Amino acid sequence: MFRFTLTLTVFLLLSARPALAQFDSGVSALRAGNYTAAQTFWQSCPEDGRCLYSLGYLAQFGLGRPADLAAAKAFYTKAAAKNDGDALYALGQFAEAGKTEAKDLAAALKNYRAAAATGTCPDAEYAVGRMILQGRGTPRDPVQALKWLRQAAGHHQVAAEYMLGEAYESGWGVPANRVEAYYWYRRAQEGDQTLLAEEDLEFQPAVALKLLRRHLTAAQIRHVEERLAREKR
Numbered sequence: 763m764f765r766f767t768l769t770l771t772v773f774l775l776l777s778a779r780p781a782l783a784q785f786d787s788g789v790s791a792l793r794a795g796n797y798t799a800a801q802t803f804w805q806s807c808p809e810d811g812r813c814l815y816s817l818g819y820l821a822q823f824g825l826g827r828p829a830d831l832a833a834a835k836a837f838y839t840k841a842a843a844k845n846d847g848d849a850l851y852a853l854g855q856f857a858e859a860g861k862t863e864a865k866d867l868a869a870a871l872k873n874y875r876a877a878a879a880t881g882t883c884p885d886a887e888y889a890v891g892r893m894i895l896q897g898r899g900t901p902r903d904p905v906q907a908l909k910w911l912r913q914a915a916g917h918h919q920v921a922a923e924y925m926l927g928e929a930y931e932s933g934w935g936v937p938a939n940r941v942e943a944y945y946w947y948r949r950a951q952e953g954d955q956t957l958l959a960e961e962d963l964e965f966q967p968a969v970a971l972k973l974l975r976r977h978l979t980a981a982q983i984r985h986v987e988e989r990l991a992r993e994k995r
Contacts, residue, residue, distance in 0.1 A: 781810040788816055797826025811846030814838075818832050818852065842873070850877035851886045858898075867899030876908075887914035888922040888961075894933065895925070905933030915946070919951030921961040928971060945986045946975050952990070 774985035793843055801820055821830045822827065831995030841849030841859035857866045871893050875941040877886030891910030894903050908929055914922035927946035930939045950958060951967035959964050 770828055781807040781813065785810060785812045785816070786947060791823070792816075801826055809844075810850060811841040811844035813854070814841035814844070815846050815849040816848065822852075822941040831856075834884065835862050842876075845876075846900045847877045847880035847883035847886065848875075850880070851889070852884050854889060858893075867893070869899075871899040878913075884917035884922070887911075887917065888919045888925075891922060891927065895929075905931070906935075908935040915949070918953065920950050920955075920958045921965060923947075923953060924950035924958060924965045924967060924970075927967075931970070932976070940974055940977050940988065941982050944971065944983065945989060946976060946993065947971050947974065948990060 773843050784803045784807040788800040791797070791800035791803060796852055797820060797860045801817065804813040804816045804820075812820035816838050816919065817836040820826060821837060823829060835853070837854070838849040838852045842853055850873050854870045854877060856862055857873060858870035859865065860884075871890065874889040874893065877883045880886075887910055891907045891914060893899055894910065895907035896902065906925070907975065909927070911922045915926055925945050927943045927950060929935055930946060931943035936942075947970045948969045950965070951971065958967075
C-alpha cells in the first residue's frame with residue numbers, strides 16, 4: 763500500500779519537476795530500496811542521459827524487475843548518445859565481456875575512451891590504461907598506459923593506484939622503483955577494498971606490501987608514510 767501511494771504521488775508531481783530533481787529523487791528511492799519508485803522517477807526524464815543510464819542499471823541488475831541485459835544495453839545506448847560517461851563505460855564493459863553479443867575489444871576500448879573524454883568517469887580512465895597495458899584491442903604500450911593510469915589515480919581510482927604499484931614494481935613503462943611501488947600499493951590499500959576486489963580479486967595490497975617490505979629499509983617506508991600523511995592535509 764505504501765509503495766502504491768508513493769508511486770501515485772510521484773506521477774502527480776513529476777510534471778513540474780526538472781530532470782535533475784527527478785534523477786536525484788530516483789537515486790534516493792534506489793538507496794531506500796524502492797526500485798519501483800526509482801524507475802518511475804527515471805522514466806519521467808527520458809531525454810536525460812543520467813535517467814536513461816539509471817534505467818539501464820535497473821535492467822542490468824534486475825532491480826525491481828527481472829534482469830534483462832538486452833534492455834539494459836538499449837538504455838545505455840540511448841544514454842551514450844547523450845554523451846553520458848557512465849553509459850559509455852557500461853557499453854565498454856558489455857563489449858569487453860561479450861555480455862549481449864560476441865566480445866569486441868576494439869569497441870570496448872572505443873567506448874572507454876569516449877567515457878573518459880567526458881571527464882566524469884575515472885573508471886573509464888583506468889579501463890583505457892588497463893587495456894593498453896595488457897594489449898587488449900590495441901597494441902601494448904606501457905608508457906601510454908601509465909599516462910591513463912596516473913590520470914585515473916589522480917581521481918582516486920583504486921584499481922589504477924594498485925596497477926601503478928605493479929608497474930613500478932615490475933618496471934612496466936617506467937624504471938623499476940620499489941619505493942614508488944610501495945607508495946602506490948599503500949594508496950590502493952587506503953581506498954575502497956570492495957571496489958578493488960570487484961575489479962580483480964588478485965589485487966591485494968596487503969600481500970604486495972608485505973612482500974615489498976622485505977626489500978625496503980625502515981627509512982624508505984617512513985618516507986612513504988610521511989608522503990601519504992602530507993597528502994591528507
